Amino acid sequence: MSGAETITSLQNPHVKRLVRLRNRREREAHGVILIEGARELARAVQGSVPPHTLYCCPELYSPEARSLAATLPGDRLELSRAAFEKVSGRENPDGLLGVADLPAPRLPEPGNDAVLVVLHGLEKPGNVGAILRSADAAGAQGVLVLGRGADPYGPNVIRSSQGSVFTMPVAVLDEGTALEWLSTRGFTTVACTPDAPRTYWDAPLTGRVALLLGTEHAGLPESWRHTDHSVSIPMHEGSGADSLNVATAAALVLFECARQRRVQERGART
Numbered sequence: 001m002s003g004a005e006t007i008t009s010l011q012n013p014h015v016k017r018l019v020r021l022r023n024r025r026e027r028e029a030h031g032v033i034l035i036e037g038a039r040e041l042a043r044a045v046q047g048s049v050p051p052h053t054l055y056c057c058p059e060l061y062s063p064e065a066r067s068l069a070a071t072l073p074g075d076r077l078e079l080s081r082a083a084f085e086k087v088s089g090r091e092n093p094d095g096l097l098g099v100a101d102l103p104a105p106r107l108p109e110p111g112n113d114a115v116l117v118v119l120h121g122l123e124k125p126g127n128v129g130a131i132l133r134s135a136d137a138a139g140a141q142g143v144l145v146l147g148r149g150a151d152p153y154g155p156n157v158i159r160s161s162q163g164s165v166f167t168m169p170v171a172v173l174d175e176g177t178a179l180e181w182l183s184t185r186g187f188t189t190v191a192c193t194p195d196a197p198r199t200y201w202d203a204p205l206t207g208r209v210a211l212l213l214g215t216e217h218a219g220l221p222e223s224w225r226h227t228d229h230s231v232s233i234p235m236h237e238g239s240g241a242d243s244l245n246v247a248t249a250a251a252l253v254l255f256e257c258a259r260q261r262r263v264q265e266r267g268a269r270t
Contacts, residue, residue: 005078006078006079006080007077007078007079007080007083008079008080008082008083009083010082010083010086012083014055014077014079015079015083015086015087018034018055018087018097018099019086019087021034021099022034022089022155024151024154027102027151027153027154028102031101031102032099032100032101032102033049033099033100033101033102033103033153033154033158034089034097034098034099034155034158035049035051035097035098035099035100035155035158036088036089036090036093036096036097036098036155036158036159037065037090037093037094037096037159038062038064038065038067038068038069038094038096039064039162039163040158040159040162040163040166041068041072041096041098041163042068042163043162043163043164043166043167044098044100044163044166045072045073046166046167047103047163047166047167049100049101049103049166050072050073050074050098050100051072051073051074051098051099051100052073052074052075052099052100052101053074053075053076053077053098053099054069054072054073054074054075054076054077054096054097054098055076055077055078055079055084055087055096055097055098055099056069056076056077056078056079056095056096056097057078057079057080057081057083057084057093057095058078058095059080059081059095060081060084060085060093060094060095061094061095061096062094062095064094065094065095065096068096069095069096072096072098074098084097089155089156089159090159102153103153103166103170105170105171105172105173106142106169106170106171107142107144107169107171107181108141108142108169110141110142110185110187110208111141112207112208113206113207113208113261114140114141114142114187114208114209115135115138115139115140115141115205115209115210115211115254115257115258116140116141116142116143116144116182116187116209116210116211117131117135117140117142117143117144117210117211117213117250117254118143118144118146118178118182118210118211118212118213119131119143119144119145119146119149119213120146120147120149120175120212120213120214120215120220120221120224121146121147121148121149121214121215121218122145122149122150122213122214122215122246123149123150123215124150125150125151125154125156125157125160126156126160126247127150127160127216127245127246127247128145128149128150128152128157128160128161129156129157129158129159129160129161129162129165130160130161130247130250130251131143131213131246131247131250131251132152132157132160132161132164132165132168132170133160133161133162133164134247134250134251134254134255135164135168135250135254136161136164136167136168137164138251138254138255138257138258139258140168140254140257141168141169142168142169142170142171143168143169143170143171144170144171144172144173144178144181144210145170145171145172145173146172146173146174146175146178147175149215152165152170152172153165153170175223175224182210185208186208187208187209187210188204188207188208188209188210188228188229189210189212189227189228189229190203190205190209190210190211190212190227190228190229190230190231190253191212191220191224191225191227191229191230191231192211192212192213192230192231192232192233192249192250192253193214193219193220193225193230193231193232194219194232194233195232196230196231196232197230197232198229198230198231198232199231199232199233199234200231200232200233200252200253200256201256202231203229203231204229204260205253205256205257205260206257206260206261206264209257211250211253211254211257212224212227213246213249213250214246215246216245216246231253233249233252233253
């Protein structure tokens with residue numbers, strides 16, 4: 001960027017375009033995504049989703065951003081602090097924002113013990129991002145997103161996932177395609193729903209398992225409740241809560257899947 005002019009005007013075409021790209025329809029129309037933050041950009045490069053254009057504000061660099069900036073690919077444009085804060089979606093930006101091509105849907109070729117998460121209609125980006133992060137941490141092999149819920153590559157989902165959306169397979173599918181794909185690959189489907197009589201730790205969760213999660217207010221639609229198993233997370237008897245946040249519920253069941261696999265592996269070795 002040495003010798004390049006810094007963009008200072010809030011009316012600059014680059015600034016205006018970045019503001020428009022915060023809208024999902026605008027991103028989809030152009031086939032691009034916004035990736036903000038050093039950690040998220042590093043994960044995107046790791047997941048083969050490199051930015052083709054990088055917008056930088058050295059004045060705002062965090063130590064992590066300063067270290068990463070020199071290594072990132074893409075054409076570079078420098079913004080003033082005011083211009084960067086205009087295009088940023090964060091309260092305390094670290095001075096790095098990339099534009100990358102929208103990743104193609106990635107369906108994993110599942111292993112014998114594959115765990116997938118299937119999200120039906122989830123609308124809150126924070127929940128979707130947190131589930132992606134938990135799925136990554138628990139060793140799941142992918143996440144299928146059904147319907148027109150939260151954009152898995154929206155800026156807030158990317159942020160909430162801490163970039164995990166780039167390091168594991170994610171695919172947005174229609175319901176019919178998802179059901180057929182799961183069926184032909186022999187997945188056991190497990191509906192996570194508060195009214196199920198069986199607790200999640202009593203259900204067999206080894207082998208190829210697909211965990212189905214719906215919205216907090218409506219849950220899974222009837223067509224997705226005819227599954228191999230339905231499981232619930234029991235609430236404390238004196239609690240006023242009748243259900244958990246969907247991202248918390250997903251994390252509990254995901255790590256129970258991981259626990260059962262470890263038990264099975266230990267048994268196989270003895």
